[in-house]
Amino acid sequence: MKKYREILFILFYTLLLLANDASAQDMQRAKQTVADLCSPQMYGRGYLANGDKIAAKYIANRLEKAGAKKFNDSYFQNFSLNINTFPDKVQLEIDGKKLDLGAEFIVSPISTSGSGSGQAYFLDSLIFTENVEARQAFLKEDLTNRIIIFNGKDYPKIADLPTSLVRKFYEAKAFISIENKLTMSLANTQLSKPTFSVLESKLPSNAKKIKFALEAKLVENYITQNVIGYWEGTAKADSFIVFTAHYDHLGGIGKKIYFAGANDNASGIALLLELLEYYKQNRPTYSVAFLFFGAEEAGLLGSKFYTENPLFPLSQIKFLINLDLVGTGIEGITIVNATVFSQEFSILEQINQEKNLFSQVRKRGKAANSDHYFFTEKGVKSFFIYTLGGIQAYHDIYDKAEALPLSHYENLFQLLTVFVERFAFK
Ligand SMILES: [Zn+2]
Incomplete structure (x- = not known):
């Protein structure tokens, strides 16, 4: 009798876990992702103490665990950069x-x-x-x-x-x-x-x-990496919806301090990983790719390298959404490239009105301020979305996981998934 009860108990919890897994997004998991990426082990995801590599490995592990597909048998795309560091005194x-x-x-x-x-x-x-x-x-x-x-x-x-x-x-x-x-x-x-x-x-x-x-040290030809995975579309696998976010941040100074980069951009990475789980369960007709860029803070280097060495033709990208600084939202969001791709922008605006997600969706024109930029320059349709209000911390020691409100995270998740649904399932 006891055994039977135990089995029932296990079955019940397994079902509960499965149900949870298929839900829209897991806020607890997203928070944990932000905390993990901001931990001292990642050392600000920069170029001291292998911070960038530990963060990239963490993301690749998540892709592996989800079972995401790889291009060329690897989740990594390596490239090199020169970077000035402050390793000691x-x-x-x-x-x-x-x-x-x-x-x-x-x-x-x-x-x-x-x-x-x-x-x-x-x-x-x-x-x-x-x-x-x-x-x-x-x-x-x-x-x-x-x-x-x-x-x-x-x-x-x-x-x-x-x-x-x-x-x-x-x-x-x-x-x-x-x-x-x-x-x-x-x-x-x-x-x-x-x-x-x-x-x-x-x-x-x-x-x-x-x-x-x-003590300053200019490190030359430092090898860093982008991390990339995707889900194959159910009918039009040659067409891609692409989500991008940079995982790198500013690293640390000396052995004393590091810049955790919670809003910038652990928030974007956590959201991409939630979207990865969502599209695992809800496959669109198009393929969906997830591009986690390195070296954004060093001058958009990872995304620039990717656009020069794409893993599938850039012309196959139907739309690209770049997420950077998305951990707030109490004052709404800004859409870079809104005036360039006005038709897609009006879809976003419409969804926002219907579902009452953000107090405002601000329009902005072209800007070279994040990883969408080199894609736009190469003719790829794209938006860069960032959230407004909440914390003021930016590129300083106060941009920490504990300080990140993530108040409108689910709203943004909904805006994005509904947008892709309206835009890419037709
Ligand atoms: Zn930044």
Whole structure:
């Protein structure tokens, strides 16, 4: 009797699990995916501690577990890049006070290595106007033992200064740009002296002595990868609906901090993996491909490489949807390329109205701001969708799994699946 009960019990739970598996999407699983991708093991899915490779392997394992098909017998597509990294020491001290890496200062991605100390030199921003006196005064300074401090918004203007001024600039030991928000990025080269970005509130206007140490390493021909899987269509397998999202992020600085990248773009990866499960159960007539790109943060490199080396002809893509920064949505969504593909956009708008999913669906034109871009340039119809409102964290240490609301995740999932249904089953 006991045995019989046990069997019934197991049967009941198996059925329950199966029912769950076939449901639209599994919010718990999506949250877990975001948490996994943001874990310390992934180290910000960048180029230190093999973060990119561990993340790519994680995604490939999920594809394998779902049973997704491979192109050319592999889920991976390798490519290489040059990338500036900060593998070890990073320190900044102002008048004896050590600043907190990540929260109070970060490094400029184009920095070289260096260490030392020197007097603060507050740059007169008049040199960026054509003010002759300010420029002459600057040229007369002895900067060899100084650290130049300038306003972050003047940073891009330095390279455009007359050569004599640029040369003078580079006499200094190091640079500090003052910022009202710290926003990290990546570079493929080293151009500057040791350069730090410091929060305005952490840099006293009477600062005198600066001490710094920075180890930078330009890694050349680093092998990274895209991860790709697909489901074959039931009738028109040569035509593809393509979902894309980048899995890489900014990695870490030193051994101290890493950028988890929850919204950017663990959110997109989790959604792609949910769509993968959904289309396993609900096969459209078209094939559905899932492209997980590497090196987006390093300059859209993974998607660029893919469009130059596609695994099936780009002309077979009926529509492509790129998801990047999709973990919020309280203020709606933005559709890049909406004005380019207005017919498809009106379908999206209509679905949103019928189902009351988002408070607004904002239109935007073409933009080179994520992985859809090189596809659009090659004539592939595509949208890039990102969510609005909620958290403000972006390219900083606060973009963490715990902080991600995922408030409209199911709404976006519904918008996408209904869109594909209306668009691709006909
Ligand atoms: Zn990003």
